[in-house]
Amino acid sequence: MSGNFYNFAAIRGVQAGSEYYVVMVPLKMVPKIFAFDSQDLPADLRAQRVLSNVRVPQIAAYLSDNFEEYILSSLCASIDGDLEFSPANDSLQFRNVGVLRLSMTARIILNDGQHRRAAIEEALKTRPKLENETISVVLFVDQGLARCQQMFADLNKNAVRPSGSLNVLYDRRSPLARLSTSVLEAIPFFQSFVELEKTSLSNRAKNLFTLSSLNQANQWLAGPNADRFGKDTDKTVVKYWWSISEAIPDWQRLMLGTITSGELRKETVHAHGVMLQAMGVMGARLIEAKPIAWPSSLKSLSTINWSKRNTKLWRPRIMGANRIDGSTKSVHLAANVLLQAVGLQLNEKEQANEDAYVASLSEQVVNA
Secondary structure, eight states, X not given: OOSOEEEEXXXXXXXTTEEEEEEEEEGGGHHHHOBOOOTTSOGGXXXXXXXXXXXXXXXXXXXXXXXXXXXXXXXXXXXXXXXEEEESOXXXXXXXXXXXXXXXXXEEEEEEOHHHHHHHHHHHHHOGGGGGOEEEEEEEEOXXXXXXXXXXXXXXXXXXXXXXXXXXXXXXXXXXXXXXXXXXHHOHHHHHHXXXXXXXXXXXXXXXXXXXXXXXXXXXXXXXXXXXXXXXXXXXXXXXHXXXXXXXXXXXXXXXXXXXXXXXXXXXXXXXXXXXXXXXXXXXXXXXXXXXXXXXXXXGGGGSOOBXXXXXXHTTTTBOSSSXXXXXXXXXXXXXXXXXXXXXXXXXXXXXXXXHHHHHXXXXXXXX
16 A cells, blocks of 8 residues: 555454454544535435534533543444555464554545534544544445445444433433432432333333433422522422422322322322422422421422312313323423412413413313
């Protein structure tokens, strides 16, 4: 091979009868080596999706903010040009370990990882010390556009995102996720009846709520950065949910084993995530309005008729004909019921939501 070239330590492998290589590339070289298909080309002439203007800044910020503990998965690319693999030696043990030499004129197209590539380029502007760190790259010999497009489809169709609940459980970087796991660990009711992996529950599931629902409720309660109540946020939120769990008789019956989660899901509205979120909305307002006396106000929740048969209150506020409505609109309308139950007047926005809801009911009656 003549001319200018790159040398990379590499491992050689075989998939589908064709050789491929795994190399380590310094981050500073990633923007120089790996090309994009033109974003102006129609989809059938590209081997990649168009870059998302949202994802790239998110990944770049992640790299820049967590430069001492980030992790990036491998890039995957196709090479169209001269390459040469030289084994470290001819022994059986090391014949697939060696040096891969790539022509600098070779065209290398990313099949997977274009957003990571663009984010690396952005992150290097604010964290230049990242430039000598490396990312692993899986390189395949280019076999044309059709094969590159098929590689993109194959790589992405089998990818499975972790559930929202599992993301909350494992995320130690997010203050909100840390708060939700703290609540989980501190309150026996949630320890017993919160699903840690799934984001939905079957009718017969033992658990009552998912961790992702609890996390959404905590976002309403404590804010997206889990700091609404200052340095006392964690303590206040744990105390709030403890008080809630004791204020709802059915939840206490569930703890005692005199009723099942399936029965509560079938018969009541407080066994659904939309109501848990509404409790978060109500809690934020209540604690702000009564910083000291708020726990005693929660006792009135025991007087609410939570039954799904109470259609005058709950349908269509949070119930459709066949299922619970988990929309943000329903969260606010359910919160209005709770706010009034604990003795708070609706604020201007809450009252506007309530007025619009009542008006929609009247319109339905007229049109019936």
